Amino acid sequence: MASIGLVHENSLPLATRRGFLTGSSALLMGFAFPKTAQSMVGEASLQAAGATDATAPGFEGFVPDGFIRIGVDGRIVLVIPSSEMGQGIATTEAMLLAEELEVGMDQVEVALAPADIKAYGQQLLKNQITGGSTSVRAFFDPLRKAGAAARTMLINAAAEQWKVPPSECHASRATVQHSPSGRSVSYASLVELARTQPVPSDVELKKPTEFKVIGKPLKRVDTPEKVNGSAKFGIDVAVPGMRYAAITICPTIGGRVKLIDDRQTRASPGVIDILQIEDAVAVVGEHYWAAKKGLEVLSVEWDPGPHTSLSSGDLWQALRTCKSTPIVAKVQGMPDEELANGIRIEATYELPFLAHAALEPINTTIHARKDGCDVWVSTQVPVDAQTVTAEILGLSPAQVKIHSYLIGGGFGRRLAVDTIQQAARFAKLADYPLKIIWSREQDIQHDRFRPAYYDRVAATLDDRTRLPKVLHHRTTGSTVLEYFTRKGWPEGQLDPDLVAGSVNHPYHIPSGKWEWLREDSPVAVNWWRGVGEGHNVFVIEGFIDELASAAGVDPVVYRKAMLKDNPRAEAVLSKVARASNWGAPLPQGHGRGVSLHQCFGSYMALVVQVEVDEYGEVLLRAATAAVDCGIPINPDSIAAQMQGGVLFGLSAALYNGVTFRDGRVEQSNFHDYRQIRLNEVPSFEVFVMPSTEAPGGIGEVGTAAAAPALTNAIFAATGVRLRSTPIDKYKLARKGNRDRVPETFASASVGQARPR
Numbered sequence: 001m002a003s004i005g006l007v008h009e010n011s012l013p014l015a016t017r018r019g020f021l022t023g024s025s026a027l028l029m030g031f032a033f034p035k036t037a038q039s040m041v042g043e044a045s046l047q048a049a050g051a052t053d054a055t056a057p058g059f060e061g062f063v064p065d066g067f068i069r070i071g072v073d074g075r076i077v078l079v080i081p082s083s084e085m086g087q088g089i090a091t092t093e094a095m096l097l098a099e100e101l102e103v104g105m106d107q108v109e110v111a112l113a114p115a116d117i118k119a120y121g122q123q124l125l126k127n128q129i130t131g132g133s134t135s136v137r138a139f140f141d142p143l144r145k146a147g148a149a150a151r152t153m154l155i156n157a158a159a160e161q162w163k164v165p166p167s168e169c170h171a172s173r174a175t176v177q178h179s180p181s182g183r184s185v186s187y188a189s190l191v192e193l194a195r196t197q198p199v200p201s202d203v204e205l206k207k208p209t210e211f212k213v214i215g216k217p218l219k220r221v222d223t224p225e226k227v228n229g230s231a232k233f234g235i236d237v238a239v240p241g242m243r244y245a246a247i248t249i250c251p252t253i254g255g256r257v258k259l260i261d262d263r264q265t266r267a268s269p270g271v272i273d274i275l276q277i278e279d280a281v282a283v284v285g286e287h288y289w290a291a292k293k294g295l296e297v298l299s300v301e302w303d304p305g306p307h308t309s310l311s312s313g314d315l316w317q318a319l320r321t322c323k324s325t326p327i328v329a330k331v332q333g334m335p336d337e338e339l340a341n342g343i344r345i346e347a348t349y350e351l352p353f354l355a356h357a358a359l360e361p362i363n364t365t366i367h368a369r370k371d372g373c374d375v376w377v378s379t380q381v382p383v384d385a386q387t388v389t390a391e392i393l394g395l396s397p398a399q400v401k402i403h404s405y406l407i408g409g410g411f412g413r414r415l416a417v418d419t420i421q422q423a424a425r426f427a428k429l430a431d432y433p434l435k436i437i438w439s440r441e442q443d444i445q446h447d448r449f450r451p452a453y454y455d456r457v458a459a460t461l462d463d464r465t466r467l468p469k470v471l472h473h474r475t476t477g478s479t480v481l482e483y484f485t486r487k488g489w490p491e492g493q494l495d496p497d498l499v500a501g502s503v504n505h506p507y508h509i510p511s512g513k514w515e516w517l518r519e520d521s522p523v524a525v526n527w528w529r530g531v532g533e534g535h536n537v538f539v540i541e542g543f544i545d546e547l548a549s550a551a552g553v554d555p556v557v558y559r560k561a562m563l564k565d566n567p568r569a570e571a572v573l574s575k576v577a578r579a580s581n582w583g584a585p586l587p588q589g590h591g592r593g594v595s596l597h598q599c600f601g602s603y604m605a606l607v608v609q610v611e612v613d614e615y616g617e618v619l620l621r622a623a624t625a626a627v628d629c630g631i632p633i634n635p636d637s638i639a640a641q642m643q644g645g646v647l648f649g650l651s652a653a654l655y656n657g658v659t660f661r662d663g664r665v666e667q668s669n670f671h672d673y674r675q676i677r678l679n680e681v682p683s684f685e686v687f688v689m690p691s692t693e694a695p696g697g698i699g700e701v702g703t704a705a706a707a708p709a710l711t712n713a714i715f716a717a718t719g720v721r722l723r724s725t726p727i728d729k730y731k732l733a734r735k736g737n738r739d740r741v742p743e744t745f746a747s748a749s750v751g752q753a754r755p756r
Contacts, residue, residue: 066079066113066116066119066120067079067080067081067097067143067146067147068097068101068146068147068150070150070174070187070188070191071188071191072188072189072191072192073188074174074186074187074188075109075188076101076103076107076108076109076174076187077108077109077110077111078093078094078097078098078108078109078110078111079110079111079112079113080093080094080097080110080111080112080113081093081113081119081120081122081128081139081143082113082122082130082135082139083112083130083378083379083380083382083404083407083410083414084112084222084406084407085130085378085380085406085407085408085409085410085414086407086408086409086410086644087637087641087699088220088222088634088637088640088641089130089135089136090110090112090220090221090222091105091110091218091219091220091221091222091634091637092135092136092633092634092637093135093136093139093143094108094110094221095213095214095216095218095633095634096136096139096140096143096144096147096214096633097143097144097146097147098147098213099144099147099206099211099212099213099214100143100144100145100146100147100148100151100203100205100206101147101148101150101151101171102147102151102171102172102173102174103173103174103187104173104174104213105213105218105221107173107174110221110222112404112405112406113128113382113404114382114401114402114404115128115382115383115385115386115401115402115404116128116383117383121383122134122135122138122139123138124137124138125138127381127383127384128381128382128383129380129381129383129384129415130380130381130410131380131381131412131415131527131531132527132531132600132697132700133600133601133602133696133697133698133699133700133701134600134697135697135699136633136695136696136697136698137600137601137694137695137696137697140631140633140694140695141205144205144206145203145205148203148204148205148206149199149200149203151171152166152200152203153194153195153197153199153200154171154176154187154190154194155169155170155171155176156194156197157176157190157193157194157196157197158176158178158185158190159178160193160197161185161190161193162178162181162183164178164180164181168180174186174187174188175187176190208631208692214631214633215631215632215633215635216634216635217634217635217636218634218636219636220636220637222406231406232405232406233360233378233405233406233407233408234360234363234364234365234376234377234378234405234406234407234408235360235361235363235378235408235437236405237363237365237376237403237405237435239365239367239374239376239433240433241432241433242365242432242433242434242435243272243273243284243285243286243430243432243433243434243435244284244285244286244287244288244290244291244435244437245275245282245283245284245285245291245426245434245435245436245437246282246283246285246288246291246292246294246295246437246439247280247281247282247283247295247426247436247438247442248280248281248295248298248300249279249280249442249446250279250280250302250303250304250305251302251445251663251664252302252304252305252307252308252662252663252664253305253307253310253522253523253524253660253663253664254305254306254307254522254663255279255302255303255304255305255307255663256278256279256302256303256305257276257277257278257279257280257281257300257302257303258301258302258303259300259301260274260276260281260298260299260300260301261298261299261300262274262298262299264297264298264299265283265294265295265297265298268290268293268294268297269290269293270285270286270287270289270290270291270293270294271283271284271285271290271291271294272284272285272286273430274298275426275429275430276429277422277425277426277429280422280426281298281300282426282434282436283295283298284430284434288435288437304663305663306522307522307663308662308663309662309663310522310660310662310663311660311661311662312659312660312661315353315452315521315523315660316350316452316454318519318521319350319452319453319454319476319477319519320454320476322454322476322517322518322519324517324518324519325492325517326474326515326516326517327492327493327494327515327516327517327518328513328514328515329494329496329498329499329503329514329515329516330499330503330512330513330514331512331513331514332510332511332512332513333470333510333511333512334511335470335471335472335511335512335513336513337511338460338469338470338510338511339458339460339470339472341460342460342461342462342463342469343460343461343463343466343550344458344459344460345458345459345460345461345543345546345547345550346456346457346458347456347457347458347542347543347546347723348454348455348456348457348723349453349454349455349457349538349539349542349543349723349724350452350453350454350455350723350724351452351453351455351535351538351724351725352452352656352657352658352659352724352725352726353449353450353451353452353523353525353657353658353659353660354449354450354528354652354656354657354658355443355444355447355449355450355656355658355667355673356409356410356411356412356413356447356450356526356528356529357411357443357444357447357656357670357673357675358407358408358409358410358411358413358443359408359409360378360407360408360409361437361438361439361440361442361443362413362419362437362438362442362443363377363378363435363436363437363438364376364377364419364420364422364423364435364436365377365433365434365435365436366389366423366424366426366427366433366434366436367427367432367433367434368393368424368427368428368430371399372395372399372400372401373389373390373393373395373399373400373401373424373427374400374401374403374433375389375400375401375402375403375420375423375424376403376405377402377403377404377405377420377423378404378405378406378407378408378410378414379402379404379407379414379417379420380407380410380412380414380415381414381415381417382402382404383397383402384417385402385417385420386400386401386402388417388420388421388424388486389402389420389421389424392421392424392425392428393424393427393428411528411529411648412450412526412527412528412529412531413447413448413526415484415526415527416448416483416484416526418448418524419438422436423436440668440669440670441668441669444658444665444667444668444669444673445664445665445667445668446665447526447658447665448483448524448525448526449523449524449525449526449528449658450525450526450527450528450534450535451477451478451479451480451523451525452477453475453476453477453535454475454476454477455473455474455475455476455535455536455539456472456473456474457471457472457473457474457539457540457543458471458472459471459472459509459543459547461547461550461551465561466550466551466552466553467509467551467558467561467562468507468509468547468562469509469510469511470509470510470511470512470513471505471509471511471512471513472512472513472514473499473502473512473513473514473515473536473539473540474514474515474516474517475498475499475502475515475516475517475535475536475539476516476517476518476519477498477516477517477518477519477535478518478519478520478521478523478525479495479497479498479518479520479525480495480497480525480526480527481495481497482520482525483524483525483526484526484527491518494516495516495518496532497527497531497532498516498532499514499516499532499536500531500532500533500536500599501532501533501534501535501536501537501540501597501599501704502514502536502537502539502540504598504599505540505597505598506563506566506569506596506597506598506603507544507559507562507563507566508562508563508564508565508566509562523660529645529648529649529699529700529703530645530649530700530703530704531700533597533599533600533700533704534649534700534703534704534707537595537597537599537704537705537707537708538704538707538708538711538725540597540708541595541596541597541705541708541709541712542708542711542712542721542723544558544559545593545594545708545712545715546721549715554583555593555594555712556573556577556582556583556594559573559594559596560573560574566598568598568603568628568691568693569596569598569603569605571603571626571628571689572596572603572604572605572626572627572628572689573594573596573605573626575605575626575687575689576594576605576606576607576624576625576626576687577594577605577607579607579624579626579685579687580592580607580609580622580624582594582607586609587611589611589612589613589614589717589718590609590610590611590612590621590717591609591610591612591713591714591715591716591717591718592607592608592609592713592716593607593608593609593610593708593709593710593711593712593713593714593715593716594606594607594709594712595705595706595708595709595712596705597701597704597705599697599700599701599704600696600697600698600700600701601629601630601694601695601696601697602627602628602629602630602696602697602698602701603627603628603629603689603696604625604626604627604628604642604701604702604704604705605625605626605705606623606624606625606626606646606702606705606706606709607622607623607624607625607709608620608622608623608650608682608706608709608710608712608713609621609622609623609682609713610710610713610714610717611717612714612717612718612732614733614734615729615733615734616728616729616730616731616732616733616734617729618654618710618714618727618729618732619680620650620676620680620681620682621682621683622682622683622684623646623682623683623684623685623709624684624685624686624687625642625643625646625684625685625686625687625702625705626686626687626689627642627686627687627688627689627698627701627702628689628691628693628696629688629691629695629696629697629698629701630691630692630693630694630695630696631691631692631693631694631695632688632690632691632695633695635688637698638686638688638698639686639688641698641699641701641702642686642698642701642702643684643686643702644702645698645699645700645701645702645703645706646684646702646703646705646706647676647681647706648702648703648706649702649703649704649705649706649707650676650706650707650710651674651675651676652706652707652725652726653706653707653710653711653725653726653727654676654710654725654726654727655673655674655675655676655726655727656673656674656725656726657725657726658673707725710727711723711725711727714727714732718732720732
């Protein structure tokens with residue numbers, strides 16, 4: 001595979017025939033490249049290649065829309081619409097294009113799309129956005145249609161040149177061949193004639209049995225550049241005349257700048273400027289070290305604002321005692337009647353605020369001018385970034401160019417545009433390109449956090465089968481949409497994210513009721529890898545384990561008994577049980593736990609094996625996952641995403657939680673918001689199930705499964721049922737606590753006390 005590169009906004013071919021693929025945006029191909037393929041598609045080369053704008057005004061080339069460029073020198077660039085943040089989507093989406101275009105992945109270069117919602121917007125989320133494990137689901141058909149349409153036009157061009165029926169021609173590895181005569185011609189030789197061909201109104205896509213690229217475990221296009229250091233992330237941006245900014249932000253929620261004393265800072269070597277906005281101050285230097293050292297001697301007096309006494313205790317008390325009117329998401333069967341009869345089981349679950357803590361800290365490079373603005377940034381929402389920048393600077397969106405870069409870990413953080421808004425406010429005060437870099441401490445303490453949740457679940461069991469007759473799930477928490485839409489979220493209107501992963505659980509339970517109690521707080525929130533499913537799968541899968549324990553049935557056997565007419569869920573559960581040696585004896589202090597879900601259009605089962613030592617330390621010993629994500633585009637990337645997603649979720653469950661004191665976040669860096677270390681990673685086996693079903697998502701599937709499998713394993717090892725994260729090892733410790741009676745399952749008939 002040749003390379004991956006970055007796309008910017010100046011010179012793509014003019015798309016005069018846009019829209020032939022309903023809902024899929026685009027197809028664009030054909031022009032001359034001045035240079036041979038490079039290891040990395042740099043910005044200057046992309047501009048020359050017409051790969052920096054979806055419409056490329058004034059460019060003469062083969063232009064039926066925006067994903068494919070083929071040069072007369074044979075160079076092929078595939079423009080992928082989603083943001084690459086380590087999840088491998090650049091490779092996967094390129095494979096979809098290459099499959100129908102009939103080219104090999106070793107023949108192409110890959111570029112990231114510019115900000116253009118008309119050309120690169122996706123239908124599932126109605127935006128140019130990378131999130132919610134939607135990229136493959138949204139673009140599986142559109143990208144293949146783009147490749148097939150381009151292939152058809154090239155074949156028609158060759159047939160016209162040879163004066164033969166197109167039906168006698170076929171394409172293979174960037175050539176069109178005429179079998180009866182043995183003639184062949186390269187795509188490069190056909191681009192001028194191909195652009196005169198009518199854009200097909202409909203195309204026939206390959207059957208899965210015909211795939212040559214899709215389904216192969218291919219190496220990722222971005223790996224070589226990431227290994228040799230040539231890959232460009234937002235933090236690597238350097239533009240002429242650029243100055244560096246180190247910033248300080250009011251540490252309390254809702255606070256602002258009151259007074260600054262900048263005399264020492266202005267005298268500090270290399271300091272150029274000091275910029276002040278409502279809640280932050282930037283020290284601008286010739287280089288970052290100068291800015292940082294100048295910031296260290298800056299004196300800022302803060303107006304702490306209205307939340308100086310805010311604490312985690314206050315936030316949890318508000319969630320636990322919330323009295324808002326329940327918003328009913330779904331009712332199935334007769335839940336109220338069923339809950340009043342039989343063996344009733346109840347439990348409460350709690351999940352904390354979480355930071356994203358991506359490896360690449362927040363950064364934005366921006367140059368605001370009277371007539372326009374350039375923004376160089378790693379973002380999951382390029383069009384939203386363009387919009388908010390234009391709003392702040394008083395420009396039209398067309399005057400703002402977003403230069404998209406590789407993202408060094410997103411996890412949902414780059415779905416928010418607050419940091420880009422901050423950069424635009426600072427840039428408004430400067431007449432030079434400004435590169436703003438947050439410290440790790442700022443990245444964690446001023447994140448837009450995953451909300452905290454308080455959940456009550458209840459079920460009644462059938463007297464004979466001990467299977468649940470009804471499930472009632474009431475979740476209390478805030479809505480991310482209040483911040484994401486930037487327009488607020490109407491009171492009384494359901495945010496589906498609050499019940500996702502619960503209303504769509506895989507089990508046959510005759511009755512159910514799902515409710516949301518809205519409890520917003522001053523804490524700004526955002527989606528986190530796993531979104532609503534990451535919270536609700538923890539609750540449901542922990543509770544299903546509790547029901548199995550109450551029934552005295554093995555957790556896997558219990559789950560299988562409820563998988564009526566759900567063969568895909570049953571298949572992944574059976575696979576993971578066999579592969580993990582479920583049921584085989586383990587030493588004392590060891591345990592296996594299982595979780596199962598059907599979220600993001602995929603089915604996944606996970607078994608985690610742990611050892612809990614006498615001090616309560618949880619040691620990961622093994623993990624086994626099975627996933628059915630429909631047609632597997634790249635099994636190698638799927639396995640990597642499963643491993644990365646599970647480990648991300650296990651890190652959060654074991655170690656992570658954001659707490660507040662005096663209106664401030666208490667955590668600050670990886671020493672107190674730590675991740676699983678390399679020596680702590682267990683043996684990990686992933687099984688990608690064969691399938692011909694439509695593709696599902698994969699990036700967040702593993703994360704959602706991780707925490708419940710872990711806590712269920714801990715219960716199996718210790719008898720202690722944990723219903724909150726991060727794991728409290730002191731509840732698990734035997735050393736110095738030898739007389740503690742292990743927690744047992746709490747169940748009772750309706751009307752009796754139920755100890756917690």
